[in-house]
Amino acid sequence: MHVIAEGLITEDNPPHLIGGRERDTGRVVFPCPPGERFEQVALSRTGTLWSYTIQRYRPKSPPYKGPEAFRPWAVAYVELPGEVIVESRLTDIAFEDIRIGMPLELTMIPLDPDAADTVLIPAFRPVGGAA
Amino acid sequence: MSGDVCIVGVGIHPFGRTDGLSGLEQGVFAVREALADAGIDWPQVQFAYGSSDAAGNPDTMVERLGLTGVQFINVRNGCAAGGSALFSAQMAIKSGEFDIGLAVGFDKHPRGAFNALPSEYNLPEWYGDAGYMITTQFFAAKIMRYMHEHGISQTSLARVANKAFRNAVHAPHAWRREPVDIETILEAPLVSDPYTKYMFCSPAEGGVALILASEKKARELGKPLVRLKAATMRTRPPKSFEVFAPSIDIGGGKATATQIASADAFRMAGIGPEDIALAQLQDTECGAEIMHMAENGFCKDGEQEAWLADGRTEIRGPLPVNTDGGCLACGEPIGASGLRQVYENVVQLRGDGGGRQVLGNPKTAYSHVYGAPGVSAVTILER
Numbered sequence: 001m002h003v004i005a006e007g008l009i010t011e012d013n014p015p016h017l018i019g020g021r022e023r024d025t026g027r028v029v030f031p032c033p034p035g036e037r038f039e040q041v042a043l044s045r046t047g048t049l050w051s052y053t054i055q056r057y058r059p060k061s062p063p064y065k066g067p068e069a070f071r072p073w074a075v076a077y078v079e080l081p082g083e084v085i086v087e088s089r090l091t092d093i094a095f096e097d098i099r100i101g102m103p104l105e106l107t108m109i110p111l112d113p114d115a116a117d118t119v120l121i122p123a124f125r126p127v128g129g130a131a
Numbered sequence: 132m133s134g135d136v137c138i139v140g141v142g143i144h145p146f147g148r149t150d151g152l153s154g155l156e157q158g159v160f161a162v163r164e165a166l167a168d169a170g171i172d173w174p175q176v177q178f179a180y181g182s183s184d185a186a187g188n189p190d191t192m193v194e195r196l197g198l199t200g201v202q203f204i205n206v207r208n209g210c211a212a213g214g215s216a217l218f219s220a221q222m223a224i225k226s227g228e229f230d231i232g233l234a235v236g237f238d239k240h241p242r243g244a245f246n247a248l249p250s251e252y253n254l255p256e257w258y259g260d261a262g263y264m265i266t267t268q269f270f271a272a273k274i275m276r277y278m279h280e281h282g283i284s285q286t287s288l289a290r291v292a293n294k295a296f297r298n299a300v301h302a303p304h305a306w307r308r309e310p311v312d313i314e315t316i317l318e319a320p321l322v323s324d325p326y327t328k329y330m331f332c333s334p335a336e337g338g339v340a341l342i343l344a345s346e347k348k349a350r351e352l353g354k355p356l357v358r359l360k361a362a363t364m365r366t367r368p369p370k371s372f373e374v375f376a377p378s379i380d381i382g383g384g385k386a387t388a389t390q391i392a393s394a395d396a397f398r399m400a401g402i403g404p405e406d407i408a409l410a411q412l413q414d415t416e417c418g419a420e421i422m423h424m425a426e427n428g429f430c431k432d433g434e435q436e437a438w439l440a441d442g443r444t445e446i447r448g449p450l451p452v453n454t455d456g457g458c459l460a461c462g463e464p465i466g467a468s469g470l471r472q473v474y475e476n477v478v479q480l481r482g483d484g485g486g487r488q489v490l491g492n493p494k495t496a497y498s499h500v501y502g503a504p505g506v507s508a509v510t511i512l513e514r
Binding site for chain 2: 077111
């Protein structure tokens with residue numbers, strides 16, 4: 001299995017998301033934009049839940065490349081302290097247990113859990129495993 | 132030019148779904164109604180600005196209206212397209228170049244959520260592959276944060292939808308005109324938490340036309356003077372939280388294009404939010420109306436919970452909001468949506484609102500559009 005796109009995570013184990021730090025201002029964004037204006041920076045692996053929602057219907061294809069058989073999933077905005085708020089999947093938690101402010105850590109999950117050769121996407125999960 | 136720019140004629144093609152009629156034809160319908168309302172004929176129109184996002188080039192309507200050689204400029208500006216057409220039209224009169232002209236907007240969108248591709252938004256392909264190019268997802272995540280910070284309940288979201296459908300019962304141009312009770316709204320299937328299916332507006336069809344004139348010309352036409360005291364269009368400041376955002380700045384989401392457009396409009400009009408008698412606020416979804424009450428300066432963040440429980444934004448309340456049911460009940464044909472708000476305000480200021488008429492002989496009315504990627508347009512009308 002490979003990551004959904006190059007340049008999203010570092011090669012460390014466990015990996016970090018790769019953000020971009022604007023050279024002039026220090027502002028951090030994710031993902032790192034191409035070009036000279038931003039330099040790559042490894043982002044914190046942990047943060048807190050800033051906001052979230054549940055995607056209850058299958059997104060249109062194109063562009064969505066997830067499985068045809070749709071199960072709702074949670075999408076999160078995670079605040080990485082002092083860096084940036086990133087959008088990501090939220091995993092290993094029941095929807096009703098999700099709370100803004102909860103501590104989270106980075107993981108990688110398959111876009112299609114049932115496929116053998118699926119791609120991996122970044123996700124966050126409660127610190128210390130399932131809540 | 133001395134005096135104010137005035138709105139002397141309004142026309143609308145009902146919003147919703149009109150099979151067999153193109154978006155442009157709905158625009159033409161609205162123009163004819165506006166011309167009749169102003170008591171003028173097409174050859175008297177000196178210039179036009181037309182907005183459409185997905186239904187073709189507005190200037191081609193001259194084939195239907197008459198080949199008078201009129202100056203006709205097309206406007207595409209995302210969700211602010213209608214507001215931008217109106218802004219441009221009033222500038223043409225303010226400049227002294229013309230003294231009567233048209234702002235028209237129409238659209239016709241396919242059913243279902245807008246289908247966006249990453250390449251159209253300068254985003255990497257993986258962002259769409261992973262399922263994040265979804266407007267409803269953004270709106271839901273944005274209100275979830277706002278509710279958390281400011282103590283807004285899901286019941287308040289439902290109150291906004293409930294009000295929209297009740298108001299629309301009395302608006303012939305609205306699309307969804309059946310009342311829906313609060314329990315039904317809350318118990319309906321979730322689209323994207325905390326929003327149920329009644330809490331989002333839908334892409335739709337419709338057309339709106341406004342005839343603008345100099346004050347001198349308006350007096351000649353003998354129309355009641357509905358003055359355009361301010362029209363502003365602004366783009367986003369740093370640290371805003373907009374649709375399709377893979378990341379947000381820390382502390383983001385608090386600064387918006389709406390705040391700038393609103394503050395500038397009030398400054399131009401020389402009045403404040405407390406002077407406004409009724410308002411049409413962008414309600415793409417229920418939470419938008421709630422956030423926009425604060426962003427436009429009508430209340431503080433968090434006060435909406437009590438405002439809605441007390442019915443302050445009902446037609447009989449102190450600040451009626453979205454008197455025709457807004458986008459929630461009318462749907463959102465992008466090119467026409469902002470002009471619909473101004474149409475509704477003119478109807479209200481003339482006292483022609485029928486069952487949805489705001490009481491107390493309103494003298495001021497406010498309209499506000501917001502959309503991707505962080506654009507906002509505001510108008511203030513005065514009678």
